[in-house]
Every structure is written in C-alpha cells, then in structure tokens.
Amino acid sequence: xxxxxxxxxxxxxxxxxxxxxxxxxxxxxxxxxxxxxxxxxxxxxxxxxxxxxxxxxxxxxxxxxxxxxxxxxxxxxxxxxxxxxxxxxxxxxxxxxxxxxxxxxxxxxxxxxxxxxxxxxxxxxxxxxxxxxxxxxxxxxxxxxxxxxxxxxxxxxxxxxxxxxxxxxxxxxxxxxxxxxxxxxxxxxxxxxxxxxxxxxxxxxxxxxxxxxxxxxxxxxxxxxxxxxxxxxxxxxxxxxxxxxxxxxxxxxxxxxxxxxxxxxxxxxxxxxxxxxxxxxxxxxxxxxxxxxxxxxxxxxxxxxxxxxxxxxxxxxxxxxxxxxxxxxxxxxxxxxxxxxxxxxxxxxxxxxxxxxxxxxxxxxxxxxxxxxxxxxxxxxxxxxxxxxxxxxxxxxxxxxxxxxxxxxxxxxxxxxxxxxxxxxxxxxxxxxxxxxxxxxxxxxxxxxxxxxxxxxxxxxxxxxxxxxxxxxxxxxxxxxxxxxxxxxxxxxxxxxxxxxxxxxxxxxxxxxxxxxxxx
Amino acid sequence: xxxxxxxxxxxxxxxxxxxxxxxxxxxxxxxxxxxxxxxxxxxxxxxxxxxxxxxxxxxxxxxxxxxxxxxxxxxxxxxxxxxxxxxxxxxxxxxxxxxxxxxxxxxxxxxxxxxxxxxxxxxxxxxxxxxxxxxxxxxxxxxxxxxxxxxxxxxxxxxxxxxxxxxxxxxxxxxxxxxxxxxxxxxxxxxxxxxxxxxxxxxxxxxxxxxxxxxxxxxxxxxxxxxxxxxxxxxxxxxxxxxxxxxxxxxxxxxxxxxxxxxxxxxxxxxxxxxxxxxxxxxxxxxxxxxxxxxxxxxxxxxxxxxxxxxxxxxxx
Numbered sequence: 001x002x003x004x005x006x007x008x009x010x011x012x013x014x015x016x017x018x019x020x021x022x023x024x025x026x027x028x029x030x031x032x033x034x035x036x037x038x039x040x041x042x043x044x045x046x047x048x049x050x051x052x053x054x055x056x057x058x059x060x061x062x063x064x065x066x067x068x069x070x071x072x073x074x075x076x077x078x079x080x081x082x083x084x085x086x087x088x089x090x091x092x093x094x095x096x097x098x099x100x101x102x103x104x105x106x107x108x109x110x111x112x113x114x115x116x117x118x119x120x121x122x123x124x125x126x127x128x129x130x131x132x133x134x135x136x137x138x139x140x141x142x143x144x145x146x147x148x149x150x151x152x153x154x155x156x157x158x159x160x161x162x163x164x165x166x167x168x169x170x171x172x173x174x175x176x177x178x179x180x181x182x183x184x185x186x187x188x189x190x191x192x193x194x195x196x197x198x199x200x201x202x203x204x205x206x207x208x209x210x211x212x213x214x215x216x217x218x219x220x221x222x223x224x225x226x227x228x229x230x231x232x233x234x235x236x237x238x239x240x241x242x243x244x245x246x247x248x249x250x251x252x253x254x255x256x257x258x259x260x261x262x263x264x265x266x267x268x269x270x271x272x273x274x275x276x277x278x279x280x281x282x283x284x285x286x287x288x289x290x291x292x293x294x295x296x297x298x299x300x301x302x303x304x305x306x307x308x309x310x311x312x313x314x315x316x317x318x319x320x321x322x323x324x325x326x327x328x329x330x331x332x333x334x335x336x337x338x339x340x341x342x343x344x345x346x347x348x349x350x351x352x353x354x355x356x357x358x359x360x361x362x363x364x365x366x367x368x369x370x371x372x373x374x375x376x377x378x379x380x381x382x383x384x385x386x387x388x389x390x391x392x393x394x395x396x397x398x399x400x401x402x403x404x405x406x407x408x409x410x411x412x413x414x415x416x417x418x419x420x421x422x423x424x425x426x427x428x429x430x431x432x433x434x435x436x437x438x439x440x441x442x443x444x445x446x447x448x449x450x451x452x453x454x455x456x457x458x459x460x461x462x463x464x465x466x467x468x469x470x471x472x473x474x475x476x477x478x479x480x481x482x483x484x485x486x487x488x489x490x491x492x493x494x495x496x497x498x499x500x501x502x503x504x505x506x507x508x509x510x511x512x513x514x515x516x517x518x519x520x
Numbered sequence: 521x522x523x524x525x526x527x528x529x530x531x532x533x534x535x536x537x538x539x540x541x542x543x544x545x546x547x548x549x550x551x552x553x554x555x556x557x558x559x560x561x562x563x564x565x566x567x568x569x570x571x572x573x574x575x576x577x578x579x580x581x582x583x584x585x586x587x588x589x590x591x592x593x594x595x596x597x598x599x600x601x602x603x604x605x606x607x608x609x610x611x612x613x614x615x616x617x618x619x620x621x622x623x624x625x626x627x628x629x630x631x632x633x634x635x636x637x638x639x640x641x642x643x644x645x646x647x648x649x650x651x652x653x654x655x656x657x658x659x660x661x662x663x664x665x666x667x668x669x670x671x672x673x674x675x676x677x678x679x680x681x682x683x684x685x686x687x688x689x690x691x692x693x694x695x696x697x698x699x700x701x702x703x704x705x706x707x708x709x710x711x712x713x714x715x716x717x718x719x720x721x722x723x724x725x726x727x728x729x730x731x732x733x734x735x736x737x738x739x740x741x742x743x744x745x746x747x748x749x750x751x752x753x754x755x756x757x758x759x760x761x762x763x764x765x766x767x768x769x770x771x772x773x774x775x776x777x778x779x780x781x782x783x784x785x786x787x788x789x790x791x792x793x794x795x796x797x798x799x800x801x802x803x804x805x806x807x808x809x810x811x812x813x814x815x816x817x818x819x820x821x822x823x824x825x826x827x828x829x830x831x832x833x834x835x836x837x
Binding site: 054055056058063065137140141144204206210212234236237240244246247400405 | 554559561613675682685689786791798803
C-alpha cells in the first residue's frame with residue numbers, strides 16, 4: 001500500500017500578484033485542503049512516535065532544530081504565513097501581504113485571534129516575535145534571515161517590515177518554523193512560554209519523553225486540528241518505533257528504516273507514506289583546498305559514481321536522482337532540463353586528464369550523523385570510482401561531535417539539507433560566497449551576481465531564467481556532490497486519514513500532520 | 521556495635537571523598553569532549569555570531585576551573601543548579617527520572633533476587649541433578665545474550681501477541697498497578713540478565729560450605745538435607761551472596777540504558793546519554809554523582825550486613 005506522492009503542477013503565479021489576489025479575496029484555501037475538509041472527522045487521541053527529541057529541547061523558537069520540536073510547535077503555535085500542500089504561500093496569522101518595491105513589506109494581521117492564555121493576538125506580538133531573531137543578543141538560528149531587515153514597526157493592524165534591498169520572496173521566509181507568533185509583554189516575547197495561538201494547548205511536556213496536548217476549543221481555524229488530544233513520544237530506537245506502530249501503541253512514526261518497509265507492509269496494520277520533496281543528501285568538497293580547487297577534479301568525481309545505485313540501495317527506492325542540484329522538484333523554479341550526469345568512468349578520466357592528473361586520491365569523511373546510510377553511500381561511491389582511477393578512502397568518523405569536528409572542517413565529507421521552499425533561501429544559506437553555512441566554501445562571481453539580481457527581480461520569466469542559470473552553475477561548476485533527493489518516509493496506522501496531497505516542503509506534511517490529518 | 525558505627529562513619533566520609541574525586545574526573549572528561557552545549561543546541565545551523573551570544577548567556581565563557589568551582593559551591597549548599605539547556609532546576613529534571621529508575625531497579629530486584637536465591641539453594645541441594653544442569657544452562661544462556669537481544673525476543677513473544685505493551689509510557693498520573701503491568705517486560709529482561717550471576721554465586725558459596733566438617737556433623741546427626749542447607753549452610757554463605765546482590769542492584773540502577781532505549785523507558789540512563797550528547801555538564805555531573813553514590817551506598821550496606829552476619833568480623837583484633 002505504498003502511497004507515492006509526487007509533486008505535480010506547482011503554482012507559477014508571480015508572488016506579488018498572488019499576494020494581492022489573496023488580499024482581495026480573503027482566505028483562499030488550496031483545492032487539496034478543501035476536499036480534505038469534507039472527509040475529515042473530529043475526535044480521537046493521535047499518538048506520534050518520533051526518532052527525535054532530547055531532554056535538552058526547549059521552548060525557545062530560535063533553537064528549534066529537529067522534527068520533534070518542529071512538530072510540537074506546529075501543534076501549538078501559528079505563523080504569519082503557511083506553505084500549502086501544493087507549495088504555494090497561503091495566509092495564516094497574516095491575512096494578506098503586499099509590497100510595491102520588494103523593500104517595504106506590509107503584513108495585515110488577522111483580528112480576533114486569541115492565545116491559549118486568553119490574551120488577544122496583536123501586531124505588537126508579531127513585532128516582538130520577529131525581533132526575537134534580531135539584534136546582537138539574539139541566539140536564533142535564523143538570525144541571518146533578519147540581517148537585511150532594517151526596521152519592523154506597527155501601522156494600525158499592519159506590521160511593516162523594511163529591508164535594505166528588494167527581496168521578492170521575503171513573505172516565504174516568514175513561513176520558517178523558527179518564527180512563530182508568541183505573546184509579548186513590553187516588546188519582548190517570553191522564549192520559555194508554551195503559549196500560542198495554535199490548535200492544541202499543552203497539558204504536560206517532559207522534554208525527550210512525552211508531550212500531551214488537548215484541542216484548543218477556541219481555535220480560530222474551524223476546519224483544522226481534528227484530534228481531541230495529541231500525544232507525542234520520543235522513541236529513538238528504530239526497532240522500538242516499528243514495534244510501537246505494529247503493536248498499536250502509536251498511530252504515526254517517522255524515519256522508517258528503508259530495509260524494514262517491506263516487512264511493515266506485509267503485516268497489514270499500517271501504510272507507508274513516501275513523499276518526495278526537496279530534501280537532499282550532499283557531499284561538499286572544500287573548493288579552497290587542493291585538489292578540489294580545480295573544477296575538473298570536482299567534475300571527475302561527479303561522473304565517477306552511480307547515482308541510481310545510491311537511490312536503490314541507500315534509500316531503497318524512496319527517493320530520486322539529483323543532478324548535483326540543491327533545488328528540488330518541489331521548488332517553483334526547478335530546472336528539470338539540465339544534462340543528466342550518469343556513471344561514466346571515461347568522462348571522469350577525461351576530466352582528470354584535463355586537470356593534469358592520471359589518478360586521484362581523496363579521503364571522504366562520513367558518519368551516519370550526516371544522514372542515515374552516509375557511510376554505506378561513501379563506500380559505494382568509492383567502489384565505483386576505482387574504475388575511473390580515483391581512490392576514495394572512506395574515513396568513518398564518530399557521530400558524536402560530527403557537526404563540530406568534521407563538517408566544514410574536513411575537505412570532503414557528508415551532509416544533508418532539509419530543502420527550502422524558496423530557491424533564494426537555499427542558495428543564500430549554503431551557496432552564496434561567505435555564507436555561514438556555505439559548506440563547500442564555493443565562491444563563483446557569476447553566481448553571486450545572479451543571486452542578488454534574482455532576489456529583487458519582480459518579473460517572473462526573468463527570475464526563472466536566472467534561477468535556471470544558477471542551478472546550471474551549481475551543478476556543473478559547484479563544489480558539492482548532490483547524488484539524490486531523499487523522500488520523507490513515514491508510516492501511519494490504517495485508520496489515519498490524510499489529505500490527497502501531502503506537503504513536500506518538510507517532513508510530516510510540513511510538520512502540520514497534527515492539524516491537517518484525522519482519524520477516518 | 522560501636523565498631524560498626526565507627527566503620528559506617530569512616531566509610532561515609534571516604535564515600536564523600538570518592539564522590540568529590542569522581543566529580544572532578546567527570547568534569548575533566550566532559551571538558552575533553554569536543555564541542556560545547558552552545559554548539560550542540562544550535563546544531564548544523566550555528567553561526568559564529570549566534571554561538572558567541574549563546575555562550576555568553578549560558579556562562580560558557582568562564583574558564584573551566586571557575587565553572588567547576590561555581591558548580592561545587594552550589595552543590596555543597598544543596599543546589600545542583602539548573603540545566604543549562606532548559607533552565608529547569610536539575611533536582612526537578614532528575615527527580616522524576618530517578619524515581620522511574622529506582623522503580624524499575626526495585627521491580628527487577630524483587631523478581632530476580634528471590635528467584636536467584638531459590639534457584640541457587642535448590643541447585644546446591646540437588647547438585648549435578650537435571651534441575652541443577654537445566655537451571656544453570658538457562659541462567660547462563662540468558663546472561664550470555666546481549667540485553668537488547670533478550671529484550672527483542674521478549675517483545676516478539678509477549679508484546680507482539682498483545683499480552684504486554686512494547687513500550688512503557690509512565691507519567692506522573694500512572695497508577696501503581698499500571699506501572700507494574702507496563703514495566704513488566706523491561707523488569708523481566710533485567711531479571712534474565714542478572715539472575716545468573718546471583719544464582720551461581722549462591723550455589724557456589726553453599727556448595728563450598730557443604731564440604732565443611734560441621735556440615736558433615738549435621739548430616740551425621742541425621743538432619744534432613746533441606747534443614748542442613750537452610751539452617752547451617754546459608755547463614756554462613758550470606759556474606760558473598762549479599763555482596764553479589766549489592767553489586768547487581770547497583771548495576772540495575774546504573775547500567776540499564778540499553779533496556780531503557782528498547783522499551784522507551786524514561787529513566788536516568790537515557791537522560792545521562794542525552795546530557796552527554798548535548799554537553800549539558802551540570803546534568804551529567806548530577807547523574808554521575810547519583811550513580812557513584814548508589815555504588816558507594818550499596819557497597820557500604822553490603823559490607824555492614826556481611827559484618828553483622830559474621831561474628832568473626834565483628835570482633836576482629
């Protein structure tokens with residue numbers, strides 16, 4: 001009963017136009033969500049077992065970084081905007097947004113929404129929530145998003161955000177899971193509050209163990225949050241997670257080990273949901289260090305392994321081949337027509353020769369902390385690369401401290417990205433010269449120039465051309481090997497109802513399974 | 521009796537010294553680990569700027585001896601501090617987990633201690649019989665498998681058939697009866713793992729004594745074998761048995777993280793692993809002290825009890 005959901009027509013309407021239309025027509029829900037409403041039933045206790053969560057998890061939104069806290073947040077808070085299942089931006093706490101020049105953005109804040117504490121949500125709360133991620137004392141992970149923001153102020157029921165340069169995608173950034181609207185006092189939010197405007201009220205929470213939430217009776221969305229109660233459990237052991245689902249202890253688990261999928265299906269008590277999104281696994285190479293400072297060496301490595309083999313063996317088919325492209329098929333400006341790279345030892349040898357080399361010896365540092373199966377993937381690449389005269393020595397490093405000691409420290413290692421809903425966000429985060437997370441230290445003048453130009457370009461066709469050219473640059477001149485897009489694989493009990501289309505922007509229906517799903 | 525009290529006092533003082541040394545070692549070891557709490561909390565998304573700000577907030581910029589001194593003075597005043605990650609008092613964070621861990625340890629002990637003593641005595645009584653061989657073989661088999669394997673086997677036969685739950689969801693509101701029911705599989709796993717050790721020691725200690733002349737005398741006087749063992753052999757075999765039981769109780773408190781993970785049991789072991797992974801040193805220190813204290817206290821109790829059961833030790837000169 002594998003339910004393979006592929007991204008289909010993603011809206012291509014210009015963002016500014018779209019925002020205006022939404023503003024005029026009020027709340028427009030995507031078609032998928034409407035049909036789901038008709039079938040959704042209320043009630044039940046939804047129990048979720050996730051392979052994340054630790055006793056050090058906190059309520060501070062700036063520190064959220066894994067699926068447990070992300071989903072926990074989606075249940076109790078709301079954001080200014082939401083990414084719908086079809087990838088378009090729809091209103092949430094902001095009823096509409098507009099900008100004449102891409103520099104000054106006005107968000108019209110919804111009226112009559114209350115927090116769980118009974119306090120009414122005001123534009124002041126929005127300003128305080130955004131300011132939590134700005135300033136020298138901010139410890140927020142999304143502080144870089146707010147670097148271009150010069151001013152945030154209240155104007156009646158609107159919140160006005162001013163940037164230092166035009167950014168057509170700025171409203172998209174406001175959908176990021178780090179930026180919920182929380183209650184404020186004296187211009188500051190309390191980062192340790194469990195309060196929010198979301199569909200569920202926290203009854204109890206023990207970090208790393210369990211959270212229990214009850215439905216918010218005053219939730220402002222009538223057609224969302226169908227369960228009476230949600231229990232979220234941390235189950236770190238993959239076998240314990242499978243057991244919990246098979247013995248009926250939980251109704252949803254994440255991170256199903258690809259090797260156990262067929263076993264799970266044969267039991268007949270649950271179904272697998274496999275959603276292809278923008279998430280991808282990567283092997284960044286330090287573009288500043290020899291031999292990776294020569295693009296021919298990088299190209300040789302890109303042709304020296306079998307991408308389909310990795311998809312088949314590491315992902316058990318739950319994914320697709322990537323052409324060294326961090327922009328995924330669920331993105332608006334995905335470049336699908338690029339020349340595909342296949343396993344071609346001769347081509348790899350040709351590029352080696354261009355670089356003035358006969359053979360190449362490199363060390364690839366990998367740990368499964370980067371992604372599940374990273375070490376196996378490295379070994380498979382090493383086996384295939386031998387035919388092209390390339391010796392890849394796989395250095396298996398410990399999971400503990402991986403992001404500290406290996407990532408961005410060793411010249412060639414494994415890493416992953418959750419994918420970003422916006423092209424600019426992905427490129428700015430990991431490919432712009434000097435970006436804090438530019439893991440390959442790549443610096444391409446043409447790319448950097450296009451990045452700034454595309455951000456402020458308001459003509460859709462021109463933007464598309466620019467983003468296509470940038471994808472081409474990353475793919476053929478970039479310093480990151482991107483072999484595959486990994487699907488989000490989860491399993492649910494048979495009686496869990498899901499919308500026809502499941503969001504691909506993040507795992508678990510964009511974290512919103514808690515308010516979009518129901519018991520059939 | 522004053523000797524006993526003097527011994528307890530001396531051992532308690534030594535125990536405190538041990539705890540102090542352990543806290544130094546643990547602190548030093550966590551300092552050696554690469555990375556720090558700020559880095560772990562921000563994960564892949566850390567930038568130099570946010571790292572610096574978070575380190576400032578968490579007080580990670582002080583030199584290590586200053587941080588250790590601040591922690592030590594707090595502990596001496598009974599304040600274990602707050603978790604650096606969640607800003608919750610550590611007593612609150614650790615308290616509930618400690619309760620869960622002690623519950624599971626006592627539950628497993630309540631199953632395994634009587635079982636292994638009974639099996640040990642019977643095996644000694646019927647030495648080299650089929651019963652002796654079978655109980656030995658079974659106990660050794662279960663201790664030889666890794667804990668998680670025993671746990672999965674139990675899950676396969678007892679949880680997937682729906683008799684017992686495969687995971688333990690204990691909250692403050694769970695009743696005692698429910699706890700007993702839900703924690704049965706982890707307790708049984710631990711019982712299988714520790715029984716062999718205690719049973720074999722009981723058997724060996726008793727068999728050792730059965731060769732003594734005074735036992736021979738008792739037999740010649742025509743006592744029943746059971747009475748010989750229970751009345752004459754067991755009291756003299758208590759010292760080694762008490763020691764091995766204490767050692768296993770300490771293991772049940774400190775060493776069950778694998779069983780906790782398999783059964784999703786919210787105990788101290790899991791919390792300690794989390795805290796080490798995230799470099800939340802205050803929590804690591806508190807738990808390490810609890811574990812060390814468990815060993816110190818249980819060993820002390822074992823020594824006191826074996827002294828009391830052995831008059832020769834009471835009056836040594």
